[in-house]
Amino acid sequence: MRTVVFLLVPGLHLLDLAGPAQVFSTAADLGLGYEVRYVSGREDVPTAQGVTLRAGTAWPDTSPDDLVVVPGWRSGGEVPLRVLTPGQASGLAAHHAAGGTVASVCSGAFALGEAGLLDGRSCTTHHALQHLLARRWPRARVVPDVLYVPDGNVVTSAGIASGIDLALYLVTVWHGPSAAASIAREMVVYARRNGDEPQASAMLRHRGHLVDAVHRVQDRIDARFGDRLLLSELASDAGVGERTLSRAFVAATGLTPLRYQQRLRVERAEHLIGTGETVEAAARAVGFQDARMLRRLRSRPGAADL
Known part of the structure; x- marks a missing residue:
């Protein structure tokens, strides 16, 4: 106690x-x-x-x-x-x-x-x-x-x-994050906010919806965005099929689960680079096998919104 x-x-x-x-x-x-x-x-x-x-x-x-x-x-x-x-x-x-x-x-x-x-x-x-x-x-x-x-x-x-x-x-x-997510859902608090993230962070920009299954998947991705996450595993967490999850996720956030994960990775990598890490080290820290994908995502038009 x-x-x-x-x-x-x-x-x-x-x-x-x-x-x-x-x-x-x-x-x-x-x-x-x-x-x-x-x-x-x-x-x-x-x-x-x-x-x-x-x-x-x-x-x-x-x-x-x-x-x-x-x-x-x-x-x-x-x-x-x-x-x-x-x-x-x-x-x-x-x-x-x-x-x-x-x-x-x-x-x-x-x-x-x-x-x-x-x-x-x-x-x-x-x-x-x-x-x-x-x-x-x-x-x-x-x-x-x-x-x-x-x-x-x-x-x-x-x-x-x-x-x-x-x-x-x-x-x-x-x-653990699962307990905190359960409490947040019970309290109808849908924005699980991180202390060191500004209000405009990707974790917040895509939380303005009321689809609980999508929130559960976002909780999983938020906690493990550096890992390889299979759509089948995410759908199982949400208790729905893969196609249902994909449609619901896009409708609620405007992104696919993969795109959402990439935004979290790039945002975290940008933070690490800003604190002195090399691009290569930041890429590995957020789950990319090498820096090529990170550089590609950072160079896209609108990358600042990632």
Whole structure:
């Protein structure tokens, strides 16, 4: 049993809390073994949306397998120098020092900074607060324009709805992509978004549909785009015939499964090349036998949209 503790700060945003809480609650419903708890400095916790929540006030016992999450709160572009009590800050630091995972949503990253957990780490927060976070914690490496940033057992996410992406990422780490995909489908979250991918990534551009069988195949391709994937295997995953899958996939995404896989490969290769890898090394890393196919795909008209 893994305990997920949400540390609630007065004025918190409901979706910062409710999104990831729903992920772990759904994980528990699916038998993955989660207990969700809530703690605050006061029993009655006002929220930015006007609903008052109830929480325990005693810091819970946690183990290295457990997770502590700090949702964000309404900041108005400014964040007080101190939002945590000394006991809360030391509790966060102690949990991390014992090997536990600590996460934040939106302005919750400032609470992690208070606890001394951002120094020397990559992190992110809401786009409107990124410059303030960098000024407040100059030893942190603030990554702009991403959904979430894992750095060891500290994971930070951007604003509001990105808390869902962070929680699904942690489920993927702990239980695999299939479990995360099952939770996403249960929550009717059809865009399984990666933390280091921009909003315009291929994984997102072709997720704006409601065909569950196609989403299941996309999940498989997303997780294994560097492998050789047979259409028969993909159709079996979707529970349909090969011709049915091909028609449904094209209708939903505008691409064949192979073309979709190629787009993911090229996009990842472009990222690797941009970080200093050779074309040959990038081609091998994404599953091409040599660089010729990668060069051919990159040279096509409209390759920037791959």
